[in-house]
Amino acid sequence: MIRQEIIDTISDRTDIVQVIAQHVQLKKSGIRYVGCCPFHQEKTPSFYVFPHTGTFKCFGCGEGGDAIHFIEKAENKTFVEAVRTLAQKANVQIEEQEESVEEKQKRMHREALWITNKQVADFYRKQFLDSKEAQEYAYRRWGKEYCTMQEIGYAPKDGHALQQLPVKAEFLKELGLLNRGGYDLYQNRVVIQIHDRFGHVIGFTARCMDDQQPKYLNSSESDIFHKSYVLFGIEDAWKTAAKQDKMFLVEGAPDCMRLQSIGIHNTVAALGSAWNDSHFSTIKRVTNKVCFLPDADPPKKGETHGHGVQVVMEAGTNAMEYGLTVSVKEIPDTEENVKQDPDSFFKNTNIFNATEEVDFILWMADKLFPHTTTTEEQREAIKEIAYLLSLIDDETGVSMYIGKLTKYYQGKRLWLKAVDEERKKREQETKKNQDKEENDLNRKYGFYVDHGCYMSITEKGSVYEWSNFTMLPLFHIKDNVNPKRLYKIKNCMNCEEIVELKQEDLISISKFKQKVEGLGNYIWKATERELTKLKSYLYEKTETATEITQMGWQRAGFYAFGNGVFHDCHFIPADEFGIVRLKDKGNFYLPSSSSIYKNDPKLFTFEKQFVHLNLSSVTLKEFTEQLFKVYGDNGRVGFCFYLATLFRDVVTSTSANHWFPILNLFGPKGSGKSELGHTLLSLFTIAYTAPNIQNSTPSALNDTVAASANALAHIDEYKNDLDVKIIEFLKGLWDGTGRTRMNMDLDKKKETTAVDAGIILSGQEMPTADIALFTRIIFLQFPRSEFSDKEKQNYKKLLDMRSLGLTHLTIELLKQRRHFEQAWSTAFKETQTNVGNALGDAKGEDRIMNNWCVPLAALRVLQSCIPNLSYDDMLRVIVDGIRKQNAECKTNGELGGFWNTVQYLVSDGELIDGGDFFIRFLNHLKTDVADVTWTERRPVLFLQKTRVFNLYRKEGRQTNDKVLPTDALRYYLQNSTAYLGEKVARFDVYKKGYPVYDTTKSAPNKQPTRVTSAQRAYCFAYDRLVQIFAISLGDPYDDSENPF
Secondary structure, eight states: OBOHHHHHHHHHHOOHHHHHHTTSOOEEETTEEEEOOSSSOOSSOOEEEETTTTEEEETTTOOEEEHHHHHHHHTTOOHHHHHHHHHHHTTOOOOBOOOOHHHHHHHHHHHHHHHHHHHHHHHHHHHHHTOHHHHHHHHHHHOHHHHHHTTOEEEOSOTTGGGGSSSOHHHHHHTTSBOTTSOBSOOSEEEEEEEOTTOOEEEEEEEESSSOSSSEEEOOOOSSOOTTTOEETHHHHHHHHHHHTOEEEESSHHHHHHHHHTTOOSEEEEOSSOOOHHHHHHHHTTOSEEEEOOOBOOOOTTOSSOHHHHHHHHHHHHHHHTTOEEEEEOOOOOTTOOOBOHHHHOOSHHHHHHSOEEEHHHHHHHHHGGGOOSHHHHHHHHHHHHHHHHTOOOHHHHHHHHHHHTTTSOOHHHHHHHHHHHHHHHHHHHHHHHHHHHHTHHHHHSOEEETTEEEEEOTTSOEEEOBSEEEEEEEEEEOSSOOEEEEEEEETTSOEEEEEEEGGGGTSHHHHHHHHHTTSSOOBOSOHHHHHHHHHHHHHHOEEEEEOOSEEEETTTEEEETTEEEETTEEEEOOTTSEEEETTTEEEEOGGGSTTTTTOTTSSHHHHHSOOOOOOOOOHHHHHHHHHHHHHHHHHHHHHHHHHHHTHHHHHTTSTTOOOOEEEEEOOTTSSHHHHHHHHHTTTOSSOOOOBGGGOOHHHHHHHHHSEESSEEEEEEEOTTSOHHHHHHHHHHTTTEEEEEEEGGGTTEEEEEEOOSEEEEEESSOSOSSHHHHTTEEEEEOOOOOOOHHHHHHHHHHHHHHTTOOHHHHHHHHTTHHHHHHHHHHHHHHHHHHHHHHHTTOOOOHHHHHHHHHHHHHHHHTGGGOTTSOHHHHHHHHHHHHHHHHHHHHHHHHHHHHHHHHHHHHHTTSSOBTTTEEEEEEEEEEOSSOEEEEEEEEEEEEEEHHHHHHHHHHHHHHHTOOOOOHHHHHHHHHTSTTEEEEEEEEEEOEETTEEOEEOSSOOTTSOOEEOEEEEEEEEEEHHHHHHHHOOOOOOOBOOSSOOO
């Protein structure tokens, strides 16, 4: 069985238009898409897709539902198979749980009720299409298009209409569609379907067509319909609310229908019950902002406000208590003082948009204070507003509110005092509850606390002291392998510690005593029997928390730093125990912030660097301007790569194998390449040092890349002579695959660490040892290592900017996540098209082009946040980068084979040092294309091209390897970065592998001189060849004899 929250995540991440477009040719029509139905034959399109609700509907055959249901039907798959298919596309990992017999029976029963409701809905729809009277009424109220889309129905006057259906009467009775007498519940009523957020028909609300009472009649409670949990309109509101980050709340179904019919799709209504925590919990899964639209009811005699306003005053307070940001859109008063509601007032979007939206606290103040005539009434009003302010954690926000509230009552100090009193009152209530719990200890668990010790009364009436300390249960840290518990332990002398106890420390008294006594003066005096009683109490009172083992983005829907989390647009710091409480998601444990480990420098080192300190006031504009000033286009590409990394999980969800490019920074020592990596890492960390790949084990590298999600990881000092296993590991980073190892804690099962970070790889050698690695990177060159004083000053200014950390900029950009999720897929496709058009016939490697499109598409989505970097300018940079990398790829890919063959021929003795090539240290070289002088001597390779080319072709024929034609080989060599030109040089003459000597000119008793001949030679910067191709042809040497 797949858990519902996983299915919810899959649905949220799925773009239904993309899913269906793979099977149906769709055309945009307003906010919808239309095409011919794949489930029946038709010439005129009647198949509609609604991206704002994530659903589809064919008005020809009646088929409809969400993306999961479409895959079931279109690809002939089971529900579970369809979920798995979409999970793979959305990059969501499925954790299946075994379904018990009881759970399976309950699920099947719910499904039977959904089917019954759907059959009834289809029947009522058919009746509606046959009733002109019902159509006239509904079309007049909500318009024909809306009624068609919502499949409005009609229950006929005949009280036995449902008996015609092939449905079990027991199900109809269970759903309340038949009354006790066996008659239809709905008679002569327009019937409106009620759905859950997945589109299942869970109930109905029906409007009478005559003088029946009540006017609106809802379905009865059932296994699938609970009024206190249901939000009318949620299936249409869900996606739009997530996109616009707001939900509009109205009092009844007709109000919701009116707003949705005029295009305000993110509107829901509570059905016949007050707004409650269940409603707010559902809403908070997509947005933390709500706006109430109260009915404009005239006040009853003796009351200051109408019923609609009273409802919102109470509901708005409850919503704030639940952690929502609340506002109000109130229908303006009329002189006639007649009842109005959203259904009657909001005839179109112009009226809706023109109606002022006011912050709830200020709206409440405006409702309360004008009606206060006595000091006591003013005091009560201040208390009520102060209570709302006490729910706000942000002191700056509270001060801003108070500044606006002084127009109702002067005196900022009075307001601050009132807020402080409300906070103390809540704390006292909490303490009162705690004291009551302690008094129940002895009665329930058989012990009590006295003078900081656990005590009990023996059967003989004497006092039995268990310990000289007490333990405050903090949290049970869930973990399948190593569960643990946190306690605050305090002795009778008021010394206290935070202790983390593994489950094994609580199994036996000896391990327990060893652990607590190791902390200091903490002594357990009782037996194992008393320890068991204490555990019964501690376990029952312990909250549960989940340990965060990877920094960055969490699947639970928040972003974790080592010292707190960013959630719902707020940073929530961890407490002294390392715990972060998220009301709607649970408790989470950050051990690096716990007082247990906080001061130990050896533990949780990375987590203590991956922190949000909020010390810097540098703006995003200031930082990017300085970054681009120092690093130019390389800085622009690097920053865009950072933008994509922030939402890496969204980016990878659009590709079949979940790939993500690697950013490669290549250049000589002192070129600034590593410092660019360090600068980008400062957007996540403080004082981070990239590991040196040369002296890091595969295990250590794996820990580096797996330490965070949707964040950057930097690996430095890449070289082409790395072990082949490390090269393969680097290649695996592109598609998110880390290192596979045996987990000894899980019955020796193999597990592969997923890579969820954006990888920066820097070094002084171009990563061309394996061309497959080169095509997995975004290749940036840093050719310079000498800089002017002004450039050095700009660099120092950038260092100062990053010194305090730049995580506040990351947090600001993380607020764009919902927008990024909605826009990414389309933006990436459009970017691919733009880049492809700009490249024309020079697209080269698809993988290289797609890699470069990722940072550009990220900028496209977030353009409004980065005003000093335009998409069009960046497009030109990206296209230029792709062309350069394609050229390097082609050159180095082809030449790599040539130089590897040359190296083999040298090692095999076919090519001879001195006869076919030689390497010399030189200060000066003049060739047909260059005349250069170096301050330090550099090794230059002289290659006798005729013989070398012949042996290269011969070796290719013998091994059946692909070889370059001579003209192509000349072209690639002459256009390679290591090529210095051509000149005549003298080579030793060899015959059958032995040097030839000139005996005619040698003096008696002296070694004869070698015979040499002048040959045209290609000259190469040998150290550059070593960097690029990792070859070794021998050691360079100095020779005073002129080889020219």
